[in-house]
Amino acid sequence: MLFHSDQGSIYGSKQFTQCVQNYKLTQSMSRRGNCWDNAPMERWFRSFKYEWMTYGGYVDFESAVNDVKDYVMYYNHIRPHSYNQGLPPILAEKTYRGLLN
Known part of the structure; x- marks a missing residue:
């Protein structure tokens, strides 16, 4: 399963990325400053x-x-x-x- 977000600091934090990995999700982030992604x-x-x-x-x-x-x-x-x-x-x-x- 894919978890997609913007590049907010919370989504790039070590704690959050570890949580995503623990749930066996794939993390995806929009390109910086690109709201269309x-x-x-x-x-x-x-x-x-x-x-x-x-x-x-x-x-x-x-x-x-x-x-x-x-x-x-x-x-x-x-x-x-x-x-x-x-x-x-x-x-x-x-x-x-x-x-x-």
Whole structure:
């Protein structure tokens, strides 16, 4: 699993990088001063927060995990995307690859 962040001092600290290693994550950081490196995920989280997430957060971790899974399915299979001429990503990918009749 990948953990991506900006280059904030906390993310480069020895304590934090050790924690990332302990959980067997791969750490990734945006290039210094380049806000576009993580733009697709920033957009995804914005959509998740404003379109789906329960106001006030979640009562427990399991609820959060289940809700994120539901949103990923919705986002990829149902939610229209203007970039894809109104198609959800899965359908746009199939269309692009010529898998639909």
